Amino acid sequence: MTHRIAIIAGDGIGTEVMPEGLRALDAAAKRFDIDLEYRHFDFGNCDYYLEHGQMLPDDWFDQLKDFDAIFYGAVGWPEKVPDHISLWGSLLQFRRQFDQYINLRPCKLLPGIKSPLADRQPGDIDFYVVRENTEGEYSSIGGRMFEGSEREVVIQETVMTRTGIDRVLKYAFDLAQSRPRKKLTSATKSNGISITMPYWDERVKEMAKRYPEIDVDQFHIDILTANFVMHPDWFDVVVASNLFGDILSDLGPACTGTIGVAPSANINPDGTFPSLFEPVHGSAPDIAGKGIANPIGQIWSGAMMLEHLGYQEAGKAIVDAFEAVLAEGDAKILTPDIRGQGTTESLGKAIAERV
Amino acid sequence: MTHRIAIIAGDGIGTEVMPEGLRALDAAAKRFDIDLEYRHFDFGNCDYYLEHGQMLPDDWFDQLKDFDAIFYGAVGWPEKVPDHISLWGSLLQFRRQFDQYINLRPCKLLPGIKSPLADRQPGDIDFYVVRENTEGEYSSIGGRMFEGSEREVVIQETVMTRTGIDRVLKYAFDLAQSRPRKKLTSATKSNGISITMPYWDERVKEMAKRYPEIDVDQFHIDILTANFVMHPDWFDVVVASNLFGDILSDLGPACTGTIGVAPSANINPDGTFPSLFEPVHGSAPDIAGKGIANPIGQIWSGAMMLEHLGYQEAGKAIVDAFEAVLAEGDAKILTPDIRGQGTTESLGKAIAERV
Ligand SMILES: CC(C)[C@H](C(=O)O)[C@@H](O)C(=O)O
Numbered sequence: 010m011t012h013r014i015a016i017i018a019g020d021g022i023g024t025e026v027m028p029e030g031l032r033a034l035d036a037a038a039k040r041f042d043i044d045l046e047y048r049h050f051d052f053g054n055c056d057y058y059l060e061h062g063q064m065l066p067d068d069w070f071d072q073l074k075d076f077d078a079i080f081y082g083a084v085g086w087p088e089k090v091p092d093h094i095s096l097w098g099s100l101l102q103f104r105r106q107f108d109q110y111i112n113l114r115p116c117k118l119l120p121g122i123k124s125p126l127a128d129r130q131p132g133d134i135d136f137y138v139v140r141e142n143t144e145g146e147y148s149s150i151g152g153r154m155f156e157g158s159e160r161e162v163v164i165q166e167t168v169m170t171r172t173g174i175d176r177v178l179k180y181a182f183d184l185a186q187s188r189p190r191k192k193l194t195s196a197t198k199s200n201g202i203s204i205t206m207p208y209w210d211e212r213v214k215e216m217a218k219r220y221p222e223i224d225v226d227q228f229h230i231d232i233l234t235a236n237f238v239m240h241p242d243w244f245d246v247v248v249a250s251n252l253f254g255d256i257l258s259d260l261g262p263a264c265t266g267t268i269g270v271a272p273s274a275n276i277n278p279d280g281t282f283p284s285l286f287e288p289v290h291g292s293a294p295d296i297a298g299k300g301i302a303n304p305i306g307q308i309w310s311g312a313m314m315l316e317h318l319g320y321q322e323a324g325k326a327i328v329d330a331f332e333a334v335l336a337e338g339d340a341k342i343l344t345p346d347i348r349g350q351g352t353t354e355s356l357g358k359a360i361a362e363r364v
Numbered sequence: 365m366t367h368r369i370a371i372i373a374g375d376g377i378g379t380e381v382m383p384e385g386l387r388a389l390d391a392a393a394k395r396f397d398i399d400l401e402y403r404h405f406d407f408g409n410c411d412y413y414l415e416h417g418q419m420l421p422d423d424w425f426d427q428l429k430d431f432d433a434i435f436y437g438a439v440g441w442p443e444k445v446p447d448h449i450s451l452w453g454s455l456l457q458f459r460r461q462f463d464q465y466i467n468l469r470p471c472k473l474l475p476g477i478k479s480p481l482a483d484r485q486p487g488d489i490d491f492y493v494v495r496e497n498t499e500g501e502y503s504s505i506g507g508r509m510f511e512g513s514e515r516e517v518v519i520q521e522t523v524m525t526r527t528g529i530d531r532v533l534k535y536a537f538d539l540a541q542s543r544p545r546k547k548l549t550s551a552t553k554s555n556g557i558s559i560t561m562p563y564w565d566e567r568v569k570e571m572a573k574r575y576p577e578i579d580v581d582q583f584h585i586d587i588l589t590a591n592f593v594m595h596p597d598w599f600d601v602v603v604a605s606n607l608f609g610d611i612l613s614d615l616g617p618a619c620t621g622t623i624g625v626a627p628s629a630n631i632n633p634d635g636t637f638p639s640l641f642e643p644v645h646g647s648a649p650d651i652a653g654k655g656i657a658n659p660i661g662q663i664w665s666g667a668m669m670l671e672h673l674g675y676q677e678a679g680k681a682i683v684d685a686f687e688a689v690l691a692e693g694d695a696k697i698l699t700p701d702i703r704g705q706g707t708t709e710s711l712g713k714a715i716a717e718r719v
């Protein structure tokens with residue numbers, strides 16, 4: 010069975026880490042006998058925008074919809090195109106139009122990566138943030154009134170649907186069910202955001218009835234962010250609305266020191282549309298072109314893609330490979346961000362060899 | 365000149381830390397010759413609710429409006445009254461009705477208090493979060509449709525006004541102007557929350573023109589929370605909307621290990637109504653009645669109240685006093701949460717003596 014993968018490298022270091030992501034994928038494909046077929050697309054980057062006045066061609070949906078997955082680098086180059094244009098014009102389109110309603114991000118303390126938290130060892134922190142990825146606080150409904158005057162007012166609506174909430178909760182509960190600790194934490198703010206968040210809490214309570222084995226708790230988002238710092242070991246699966254999930258899935262990797270290497274999966278669990286896999290980091294214009302970007306975010310995203318395609322073992326082989334390279338800590342191989350003198354390629358090759 | 369202070373101890377440990385807050389205030393009042401007149405109120409707690417069916421008497425506004433300040437303990441006791449009732453029925457009423465549009469919280473690494481962050485020393489972290497405290501994401505506009513069905517949808521509106529944004533920005537810029545680093549960071553999310561947050565950014569840009577000396581930057585809330593953990597030394601004054609400020613003003617104290625001792629000021633800068641000073645911590649039903657609650661949050665809130673009333677030196681004397689007691693680290697005096705065997709009273713007395 011051939012898996013067709015659409016490759017969109019994007020901007021800046023996206024184009025540098027992508028080859029290493031593919032190198033690790035190729036190694037895993039070879040070892041586990043997986044048939045991957047790549048097709049490269051030159052849209053979804055800011056140069057494309059400068060040439061065509063839009064981030065994507067008109068028929069992007071049809072061009073991409075039959076792929077089994079999209080492997081994305083990083084998008085954005087504020088000096089060429091403002092972020093809200095490049096992002097709403099590409100990544101956020103994919104999430105919405107391909108109904109990738111799950112954004113999944115692991116927060117894991119890795120060997121050889123310094124965490125800003127004191128006294129934490131690999132193994133202490135290992136959880137997932139499951140973020141609702143299509144509705145909620147990221148709505149485009151609202152507007153501005155009395156423009157330009159002292160009375161000016163802006164309104165933006167948060168929209169949550171039962172369908173939208175239930176499906177992300179189901180995914181998160183299923184994930185918790187598959188893990189040894191079977192623990193699920195819900196992010197809320199029902200003591201302050203008095204309409205949408207109490208509804209979120211109600212749906213969590215309903216869903217929890219179907220999963221009697223799961224240990225469920227909830228925290229208001231303010232104290233939850235505090236607990237990410239004070240007690241990151243408490244968490245196993247954290248489920249959150251679009252905005253809260255956005256915050257928690259940056260804060261979590263920050264706590265583990267992995268914000269530069271964390272992966273993310275934008276998943277359409279129904280399989281109606283392709284899911285999209287991308288590193289959490291951006292295109293980093295400041296180091297682009299130097300060949301020193303850390304490729305682990307891209308490589309780890311590739312591992313998540315293999316798992317999504319059903320190859321758990323192959324995904325794990327990639328994760329084991331970069332963990333081993335990190336644990337060895339050979340400065341000649343590692344990139345400068347993790348205290349090495351190596352390059353994107355030296356680190357990517359070392360990982361691929363390990364696979 | 366006599367300053368009339370309304371005292372509301374609230375629930376749980378609120379009633380235990382309040383006497384120590386007053387003890388420190390008395391000591392400072394004596395030393396700096398300040399005339400404080402207290403009046404104690406027995407409403408604004410959950411027992412009052414159980415007796416009267418509401419958190420506050422009907423005429424609370426008139427009873428309190430002419431005081432120079434309100435000194436609040438902690439409110440809430442979920443086993444007696446659900447949090448959203450006790451909080452919307454008291455604290456959130458004060459904030460709105462007394463137009464306390466600034467919520468100010470210091471984030472400061474203190475001697476003798478363990479921070480969860482590695483390698484940080486007192487002096488490294490010392491910033492303020494200035495939170496908009498009356499509008500924004502905490503609106504009560506919205507509702508539910510198709511209730512009970514699969515099509516169920518909930519909507520809640522975020523409402524921001526030019527007046528509301530400009531006044532909190534002005535306060536924050538003035539505060540930054542008064543500090544040596546003169547740095548202001550604005551929390552945004554204009555790449556995702558596409559109507560209200562771009563407006564917030566515009567107003568920041570406008571206000572910045574009036575403060576040419578201030579070094580202004582902005583971060584999206586997701587990476588900002590990450591930077592609180594990774595680079596807390598970057599910040600001086602951080603200004604944020606109601607929700608973002610709520611998150612940042614819990615996360616900031618969490619990073620300094622001071623969430624149990626941080627103070628907060630709910631300020632009406634115009635002086636039309638009394639401002640309110642309260643510790644960040646809650647009523648802590650689990651340790652209530654044991655006499656071991658750490659009183660520093662209440663004491664520090666008292667210091668902020670004195671500063672607000674115009675007594676900078678007296679406020680500083682209180683802060684210096686508890687910093688000195690913490691630096692000494694006499695376990696017989698300190699409360700258990702900071703690795704001592706003392707009591708609320710032993711710590712409160714030691715601090716008052718120092719003042
Ligand atoms: C209790 C809650 C409504 C309140 C808030 O969100 O404002 C609290 O978290 C705070 O920060 O004072």
Ligand SMILES: CC(C)[C@H](C(=O)O)[C@@H](O)C(=O)O
Nearest residue numbers: 096097101255258555556586
């Ligand atoms: C770039 C931005 C719109 C995006 C988001 O907020 O979803 C990013 O922060 C992310 O988490 O992928």
